[in-house]
Amino acid sequence: MSTIDDLLSRGRRGALSDADERRLQMAVQTSREHQLTLLAGEVFERAGAAQPGDTALIKRIVHQVEGEWSGTFQRVVARGRVSRWVSVPMLMAGLAAASFGGYRAVHALRPPADNSPPRALAAAAPSRALAVAAPSVPAPTVPAPSVLAPSVPAPSEPAGIASGAASVPAALPDLAALPLAGAVSAPALDRASVQTPAEEASAAQSSAQPRTARDDAPATARVAALSANAAIASTAPSAAPHWNLPRPKPRALHASVASESELAALLPAPGAPASAGTLAEGAPDLESAQALFRRANQLRRSDWDAAAALYERLTLRHSESAEAGVAEMALAKHALAEGRAHQALRWFQAYQRREDGELAAEALWGEARACQSLGEGERAHELWQRLIEQYPASAYAAAAREQLGP
């Protein structure tokens, strides 16, 4: 039998039988918490409801993702295929090298003929259990800490070493390096990931290493693993390393970009010839409407002034693009929020001169608000009436009706 929680969820989809509906009704009538849950659910349903202009918005999003994605995805897949063939032999070679080094280390630690315990053996932790049991006891003569934590890669090591599963595309170091991977993978993707047998073997192998820095066994393994990883990286088809992918939210990075002058240093000057270093063949055009728009969107969270400069540049250089329209609206809304009603009015009006503007209702509403801020109540009333006539189904029209009163 479904719980009330499940009934509430299914009720939001209209997927309840009559009996379930009666049951839910009874639960809701007797429980304030259920009432609240139901009401909140309705709010969320409305919040997620389709809005006018969604079709165009979805097309634009798909188009942008497609643009960013083209080439990249094939590269990821190809890298996965290549790495599968390269990583397995390399991993085996690394394991073999580590085993050999381990053997040499054990051999070196073997007690001499007089049965006196070797000095290093007393300090070594031969197993993970020992390492856990006495983690803070350093070897008397061992200053190197990185080898003492065999299951944790050194910070500077590529992630591939730790994972040991370069054959899985999703485990590629490049993906982990993407900001998006940081945003999504940690909770959504990595949490559910299961350690592969190769990883387990690698971890077991490394944890079995004697824990002395003097031994060259772990170092051998690390060198072998690094070589394997380097080989993987070199064989990957990343000769054209332009991941124009995501970098979706590098907010921290942009926080350091403080001024328009710094921005200008990052962006090519208008009309400047594309040098080999800045605009190699196949590199994204940083002055395209999409690029400007994306950079401005990223900047607006940390540095509005710099973002506004980019928005304005976008409206000047690519005035016919859809991105320029959205930029106009962003400028207008921000100006209005800051009380610069005259400026906001100009931007709102500029947007309305566009044909087929998806945000026309919002622009009309904004223009009315700007007029109201300027004390032009009559003009605001006219605009609200126009809003109701032209966009009767819009949420802004409903708001305009409220403004006009009964």
Next chain:
Amino acid sequence: MWKRLSRPRAAQSAAADSDPGDATSDTAEGPTDPLAELARQAAAGDHAAANALLIKLTPALLRVARQILGPQHPEISDVTQEAACGLLLALPRFRGECTLVHFACRVAMLVSMNVRRREISHHRKTETLSELQEVYLPGGLPPTPEDRLLGERAAGAIRQLLGSLPEVQAEVLGLHHVVGLTMPEIAAVTRAPLETVRSRLRLGRQALRQRVLGDQRLLEAIGGSNEHDR
């Protein structure tokens, strides 16, 4: 007051494209997901399949982003785009244990939650005009203004919690209350045991109750009582 508990069935078809519930033939029933083959092709590098998949799933991503962040949030399209990229990146890890729509919803929810958390942590005021947020008038209003107030404040409390709860609890709370998934669906999409999901939801609700108790207006709206039925 509580006559209409579920959405009118006639309205379902209109929302079918973007409703996470439209693919609820759950995982236990086997591989009935119509998008599974498309996902497999996309994961294998088929660009056309990836494009077709995005067209199918972006409405669901957009919907979840709006639900988590609010429909007038200025970053809705950015978040949706980010979720779409994340979805494509995550496709190779999709094992078919849940429907692809639910998988996409989870990705969108986590991306949106990250944005919310960032905003909270930075105490950053979004640039959305307060007026435009206020004028958001949903299509079908709850029966009474009192109900609307209740629902909106409860929804606001849930949204706030998504940014402050431990992530696993916030995820379950969001998938259930915001996206509207059932417990078995959440268990499938998060690959967690059902009882674990229930436990996380229970903990999330405890925090929600504390939040409600701290919200004087909401407390007054529900009658000034701190009685809870569960």
